[in-house]
Amino acid sequence: MARWVFGPVPSRRLGKSLGIDPVRPKTCNWNCVYCQLGRSVPVVCERREYVPAQEILDEVKQALEAAGPGQIDWVTFVASGETTLNSRLGWLIRRVKEITDLPVAVITNGSLLHLAEVREEIARADAVLPSVDAGDEGTYRAINRPHPSCTFADLVDGLSAFRRGFRGRLWVETMLVRGVNDSEPALRAIRDALDRIGPDAVQVNVPTRPPAEAWVRAPLAEDVANAVAMLGAAAEAIPSAHSELELAGSGDIEDLVLGVISRHPMRAAELVPAIVGRAAAAGSPVDAARAHKVLERLKATGRARTVQRQGETFWVAAYGRYGEGGATPTE
Ligand code: SF4
Structure with missing residues (x-):
């Protein structure tokens, strides 16, 4: 039974995505109020080999061999926590790219990209999808509830530095939570941060899966449309997923x-x-x-x-x- 590779699952951003999860649930240095996986207990910020990299790679090979033509659009590193906390991520991306021509994506919260080694590791991906939900330290703490060692300045500086050296596509996700980051001042601050980073696209999202905190609400549709307009020409609302889930792979x-x-x-x-x-x-x-x-x-x-x-x-x-x-x- 595959433990670290799952899907392909329908992804609103990546079509049919074969998921690779390089950490154990739920290993994250953020504790987002909207997290569909629930709360991070405890919030951890140590990089290490949470899952043996060779074990993950063996499962990826099996999943790729078992998949029929057209069944997978992207191979996606997406953790049940924060992807870059696995210290062997760079090795894994290199090996996966050796065994498939499919494009490789990394979904990350972006908080560790201020570290040069992390930037170097994920620069081999074809697309990197980090999160920017805040434009200031206070909103960052309110919505992402990061580990005390993670700062808003490091997040933006890290993403800006990554953008300068990355040849692939940088698609930022901004998750909007009603009453937390959807006011005009909050959106203006996010826009300023995005201007510093310079992503290829800003994908504006709202919670559609169960948020960690029961009070979390998506903004009204008209407020999402206003937010997209305020976040600049690169911003777009993520459409609803239309593809159906297929339970592929081996196992019961x-x-x-x-x-x-x-x-x-x-x-x-x-x-x-x-x-x-x-x-x-x-x-x-x-x-x-x-x-x-x-x-x-x-x-x-x-x-x-x-x-x-x-x-x-x-x-x-x-x-x-x-x-x-x-x-x-x-x-
Ligand atoms: S960064 Fe991702 S996994 Fe971590 S708490 Fe936020 S939404 Fe959940």
């Missing part, structure tokens, strides 16, 4: 579902058709009721559970720690 169906929801919490309405499709492809068809039982078994064995957000139910891995109620940004 419960493991495949768990591999996906450990990194991408999903609604039953997304998972059930994928389970039905996988069973049909494997020659042992099941109906929707039987597919629901797969989810219930994951819950009964303590490997997954559900989280309620805004009247919707999401399936998440058991490790996820989600706040219930709690403080709003103004309390």
